[in-house]
Each structure stands twice: as structure tokens, then as C-alpha cells.
Amino acid sequence: MSVRLFDTTLRDGTQREGVTLTTEDKIRIARELDTLGIHYIEAGFPASNPKDLEFFEGFDASELETARIVAFTRARRPNGRADDDPAVTLLASLSAPVACIVAKSWRMQVEKVLGTTPEENLASIGDTVRYLAAADKEVIFDAEHYFDGYKDDPGHALSTLRAAAEAGANTVVLCDTNGGTVPGELQGIVSETVGEITRVHPGVEVGIHTHNDSGCGVANALAAVEAGGTHVQGTINGVGERCGNCDLVPVIANLQLKMDHRIVGEDQLTRLTEASNYISELMNLTPDTHRPYVGRSAFAHKGGLHVDGISKDPGTYEHVAPESVGNVRRMPVGELSGKNTIRRKAEELGIREVDANAVLEAIKRREYEGYHYEAADASLALLIGRTSGEDAPLFELETFRIISEKRSDGEAITEATIKLWVKGQRVITTAEGNGPVSALDRALRRAIESHYPELAEIHLTNYKVRILDEHRATDATTRVLIDSSDGKKLWGAVGVGENIIEASWQALVDGLEYGVTEARQPSGSETGRG
Template identity: 45%
Template sequence: MPNVEIYDTTLRDGTQGEGISFSAKDKVKIALKLDALGFHYVEGGYPGSNPKDLQFFDLIKEHKLKNARVTAFGSTRRPGVEAAGDENLRQLVRAGTAVATIFGKTWDFHVKYALQTTLEENLRMIRETVAYLKQQGQEVFYDAEHFFDGYAANSAYALATLRAARDGGAARIILCDTNGGRMPDEIHRVVSDVAREIDVPLGIHCHNDCELAVANSLMAVKAGVVQVQGTINGYGERCGNANLISIIPSLAFKYRVESIPEKSLVELTELSRFVSELANMHPMSNQPYVGGSAFAHKGGVHVSALLKNPQTYEHIEPERVGNRRRVLISELSGVSNLLYKYQELDLGLGIEKEDNKKLLQELKELENQGYQFEGAEGSFELRLRKAFHGYVEPFSLENLKILIEMRDGTVYSEAIIKMNVNGRVVHTAAEGNGPVNALDNALRKALEESYPQVEKMQLSDYKVRVLDEKDGTEAVVRVLVETGDGHCAWGTVGVSSNIIEASWQALVDSIAYGLLRLENQDEDEAGPGAITGVFRGKC
């Protein structure tokens, strides 16, 4: 199969997804990132629909792209209006892109009821719009909207619309599964039929309403399309668009088809998270290839096999897409999970088998009590180091008191804390927006003189889960804390029937683990105030 062009429409189709919005500057950042990775086309938006997209097209002109060609999106002229007099087309020309992508109606049902015009007029609209934009010096791609539905209803007319685009001078004709309801075998059959009838290079544009957009796109490639359209992380209207983050490595590793340069594949995980950050969306943990769980292993049997050969339970090496392997500790774990963690953290393997079993049993009992180490690998590593590597926390609690006062309708919280920090007793207090915030502030205040690194650590997430709701306010709760320092993030956990105690456990682990990570020095070299133990974990 020939190489495949990657056409990204995150900045237009992706923003139609619920809860997703990019500023014009955000769009520029994403476009530059896609260009650096070798994407062929970046669709910037619909200049006829809103001022923000026009602003993007003005801003992107200030940058010289190396690989990607920016495209502007629009529709065919309106019924009964000359192309040169159509305001949306004028805005499309004003965007000043080398490529314009036009969508038009393929399904006779849409022509009659959505456009409310004749089948013959729709053909003229397609042909004349493509020809007009080509006369303005733009290369024109034609998106055949609802093509597969239209082909199923009236194949002769659907093909006639493609011929109209061809006759107007379209450089690419893209077949769209706009409703996302078609099956992979049908996509392959129809694309193969069209390729025999239409002598213009074809593309594919799929939506994910049956969760088949990636599969349908790959089937279209097998049938001969030269361009795949989609979005980063599959963002898009309703159930989303075809996910390019899955399609690109599948083309490379499964079909041996090049799209973006091979050297860029290792950047896919970072790209996925970069776009999700700008979209203000949580990264999908179970997303194929790049998700945090994509190469996470939990079952003891699986991990035992991984230790012998990772190919036993991984379809590719995670590093090939910039991801990493993770082994989780839970009630499903076996001794192999611990052995893998020893290797990963470089803690050494000279541990007796019975000690392994004892620690594993203790961890499983903690999980039974409500601890969850899957999202709290910081707490898990600290337990490993305490058990087998001589790690001692650099501080310990002697006394803690929390005062909560309601005055004039406002609640005031204060934490008074007495701690032993490297053999020195520190007695301090701090207020906060609630008892947990006061607790966090007092802990940091007590440590900041001995460990100024604490200032770099910021609480980024705090979750409380009631483990047995029927116990009401007496129920055991699990507190999960995520902390970051701008370079790395780590999770810690605490469990208790008292939410303050559970929060304290998680907060103490978060600071202790952060100090261990930041110090990163050998136990033999530790001086006054240094942390004993060597950090070799991963972010």
C-alpha cells in the first residue's frame, strides 16, 4: 500500500465535541505541534462561521510551517446563489490558505429535506464551488458528506456528486461516514467500488457513533484511500471522530504503511496529552497506545510472563509511541508483581521468597481494608522501601490538633502541629480553607526550613471516596492525593473512618515521596537533612 496523508481536523471538527474549546492561540500551538511531527494537513477552522477561526488564519500566517499545509473549511455555495457572490466562500478565500476543503450533500434525502433544492441544483453547487475556489488559486478537497448513507440509498446519485466535484477540479475526494453508523466490511466494499469509478485520489472521514471510526478508517486504507481525516484523541461531535492517535501507529506497526515520519511516532503520547491539556480534558487512561493504562499490568500471571518476555502480553513495545510499561499492585497481584517492581525501582532482588509473600499478603490485606495502590504508586514505593531498603521518613508526627470554629456564618479552620524533623522538634500552626487545607498548610510550614524543596510541590488533585455508604458518617473513606512539582506527578493514598486521618496519611506520603524524588541521592552520600534511600522510580 502507498503512503497515507494524515489530515487533522482537531481545530475544527474536534472543537464540535461537547466541552471542548480552543482559543485562537491554542489552535496555533496545536498546529505548530502537528507541523513539527510531520502531519500533512491541518484544518484550521470554518472562517465563515466565527471570528475566532478568522483570527487563527491571521495568526498562523506569522509562522513558517515546515511540513503541514493549513486548510480552511467551508460548504458549497447556497442554492440559487452564484459562487462568487456567496459570503461564506468569500470568507474562505479571505482566509488565504493554499488548500480549501468544501463539504457538499451526497445523500438525496439531505438534498430534498435539508437543502430543500433539486438534485440537479446540488450537482451544480458542488461543481461550481470547487471550480470557483480553484480559480482563486486554491487546491480544493471535496468532503462528500453522508456519502455511505447516500450510496446505500441511491448509489447512482451519490456517484454523480463525486463526478461533479471531479469535474470542478477537486484534488481529493473524501468519503464521509458522517453519522458514524457504517460497518467495516461495508466501508471496504464501497470504497473499493468508488475507486473503480472515480479517477481522483480518495480520502476517508469517519465518525465514531458505533465505536468503529478507527476500524473503518483502516478498512478504507486497505481499499485504496490515500488520505485519512481525523482528530487527536478522537475529539468531535456526539461520540467523536476517528482517532488519529490510534490510526497512525496502527498504520505503521500493523500495516507497515508510513504516514507521519517514523521518528515522530515516539511523540504520540506527548502529543495526545498536550492536546488534552489545552482542551482542558482529562487524558483517557484506557486510550489505546498512549493511555496510562495501555501498558499497565495487574494480574500476577500476566506479570510473571512479562518478566520472561514482555511480548507475552504487549502487542508493541510501549516506548515506540512514547509510552511506558506499568505494573500495578492490587489484590490480584502475585509475587511476580513485586519482583517486577524491585527491578523497575532498582531495589535489588536479594529478598527471601517468604518475605515477598509476607509483604504481598500485607498489601492485599491493606487493599481489603480499602487502600488502592493502582493510583497511589508513591505510597506503594514508600512501603517497599520501608520494608526492604532501610528507608526512614525524615519527619514524624508527635501531636496534631485541629480547631474548627463557625463565626458569623463563616467556618474557620486551624491546624496546630508538633513534629520531629530530623531530630528537631517543630511546633507550628496554620489556617486554611477547611480542615484538610489547614492540615496541609501546617505540614508544609513545619518542613519548609529543613526542606525548602517542599515549596515546589503542589497538590493537584484531592479525591475522597466513601467505601461503604450504608455506614453513613461512620463509613471508612479513602483519600487519593495527586501532587506535582512541574515535572512529575505522583499519587498517594490514605484510608480511615476519620477523613482527617486518611487525609493526613495521604499528605504525609505525598511530601515524603516528593522529597525522596527531588533529593535523588545515594544513602552513602547523605548529609545533614538529606533523605536516606535512592530514588530511581519513574514519573
């Protein structure tokens, strides 16, 4: 049985609180979804805002290899005509080959929200679908609140699907709009619905659209497929209103790796992690590191017993190979790690001789002070190297000084002066920045970049501060995490101290030193990969 994917990241996904996309963002995401092998890309509701209309009028869908672009609208208004409703006629005029129409299937919503009769609701659905089908559009009908409607009045809920199918809809989609249905109940309703629709309209597909308000979005989508659904709607990373939509990332992986459905090509499946992170970045969302399949921690093994098991057979603690979805296995190190974890990490770093006991003691001592290495592979690598006597610092610091100045025009400028020794030479440099970390970064680079040209490729990508003991107020200890990248790999470095500038300096230096060291290796280790 073939299952087709319908992505609504660009429409339903943008309803997530705090998310907004430019037209260029939407174009880039659409191209990424196509590369991933998505079958349908619902790109927006053109009648609702100028930005969505701009996308549909300006995007050249012919450049897509797999996906069909979908435009969304509501059914025509009660007691009106489809050919006289601007939201409907607009879709007929656009080049998007697929139209997705939403209408209510819950009798209570029809009567209380729309203020009309069930009969007029069915007429509205049929009229709208018929009009767009006549305009040579593939029509997908979304039955809003289908499961609530079915439980309240199954006859009317089913009649909305029949009205759409009889008018020419290619696919009818059962929407768990409130996200409150659980898998067992949902599967039973889908099974009954598929039986009813295919009996009368065998050529019409039945799809599923779930939300995650009860934490069952993905489970419900999979249950629907098991019940005969052949069309799954969702968003990348589950972005969406309230608690989000069904997350297509684990849906794709589960259907293909666990349920024997060929959804995308094998090479496309291996891009799943990259696509998930790319779209998070464009939506300005921090990726959840514990996302199934694609999170940075999805294949991270920290406990000594787990690391030992993985070293003997990855299947002991991994349900699939990380490479199958484009992820990597990681061995984060912390105070609960065992000696085998330390040795494995040292091997990754190319360190042959390591005193695992000494490294573990150093880690325990520093974690007690507030350091945390799970997201700071760069600092961990340097700690192991220093403990093993294989560290080669880029420079020797003499002093640094920070001056912040508030000017009369309202502009705030920070100046950093650094005195250091690099390869036997004493260097003094000064630089300005928009804050202390920026100024220190620029001054340090100015001082040593002639000796380390690799710095030109390294840039800071993220800066995070965490207060470790809030009860001490302004005397609290601060942990700073700085992420850096060379455009290919991403790595983190950590610094801790009561002085936030000193903690930032530690993380800054570790990140740059690690980046230069890695760049000088014949091939970079896996350690720094995000």
C-alpha cells in the same frame, strides 16, 4: 502507497460536549500537531464564530514545518453564487492555503434538509470548489453522509464527488457522518468509489472521515486505507460530537507499525503518548488510562503469570514495544499480584532485599480496607520500603488541627495548624488555604521546607475523592487520590479513612515524601512516571 493525515481536533473535536478552546489553546495544539508530523490541520470554521476567525487572522502558518493549515466552510447556498456567499468568499481572503468544503451527498438530505434538487446541489458543489480553486487554494471536498447516500442512491452520491473533482478538488473525502457503517460494508463501498474516481480523475485522492457511533471509527478508517484511500481524517484521542471521531492516535500507530505505511518519522512516533496527553490537558479532559498504545495502562502487567512472561520475553504479552510510541511498561501491584511482580517492583525502586510474602500480605490487608495502588505508585513504593525496613519518614507528626471559617463577606477560609518533629526539632506552623488540603499542604511545607528544599519543585496536580460504601451515607469510608508532579514526572498517592481530612493527609504526606525521596536519587526510578 502514501497516506496523509488530516486532523480536525480544532474544528470537529471542539464539538464534543463540554469542550471549549481559547485561541491560545488552539495555537498551542496546532504547534503540537505539526511537531507530531500531521499533514493537514483543520483549524476551524471562520465564518461561524469570532474565535475561529481570530485564529486564522492571527496565526503565522509559516512557523509550521510539516502541516498545512485548513479553513472549513459549507458549499454555497442553493440558488446562490459562490462569489456572493460570505462564508465562501471569506476563505478566499484568508492566508490558509487549504480550503475544506462540506456538502451533502445523500439525496434524502438534499431534498428534505436543504430543500433543493439534486441538480442544484451538484451546481452548488461545483461552483464553490471552482471559486476557491481559482483563488489558488488546495481544495478538499467532504461528502457528508456519503455511505448512507451511497446505499440509498449510489448514482447521486458518486455524482457529488465527480462534481467536486471536475471543478478542481484535489481530494474527495467519504464521510460516515452518522458513524453507523461497519468495516466490511464500508470497505466495499470505498473500493467501488476509488475505482470509479481514479478511472476518470486519476490525480484526485480519495479520503475517509469516520465517526465512532458504532465503535468502528478507527477500524473503518483502516479498512478504507486497505480499500485504496490515501487521506485519513480524525482527531487526537477521538474527541468529537456524540461518541467522537476516528481517533488518529491508534490510526497512526496501526498504519505505521502494523500496515507498513510510513506516516510520520520514527522520532515523531515516539512522541505519540506525549502529544496525546498534552492535548487532553489543553482540552481539560481526563485521559482514558486504557487508551490503545498511549494509555497509562496500555502496557501495564498486573497478573503474576503475565509479569513472569514479560520478564522472560516482552513479546509474550505486548503486541509492540511501548517505547515505539513513547509509552513505558508498568507493573501495577494489587491483591492478585504474584511474588515476581513484587520483586520486580522492588528492583525498580532500588530495594535489594524484599520479603515478597510480607509485602503481598500488607497489600491484601490494605486493599481489603479500601486502599488501591494501581494509580498510587508513590504510596506503593513507600509501602514496600516500610515493609522492607528502608523507609525514612520526612517528619514525625504530633498533631494537626483544621479550622474552617465563613466570613461575613461570603469568603470561606480554612486554617491548618501542624505540630511535628523534624530532625530532632519541634516545629509548630499555621497556614491558610482555600480548603483543608490546601491549608495542610501550605502548613506542612512551611514546617519542613528548610530541611527539604526539593519541596519547592513539587506541586499537587489533581485531587480525587471516591466514596467506597455509599450505603453508610456520612459514615462512609473515603478513598482520596492525590497526584503530584515535579514538572518532569507525575505520581499518585492514596489515603483511606472514614474522615476525609485524615484520608487526604495520608495521600498528601505520601506524595510529598515520595517526591523528596525520588529527587534525592541519582536518577529517578520509572515508578513515578505517568
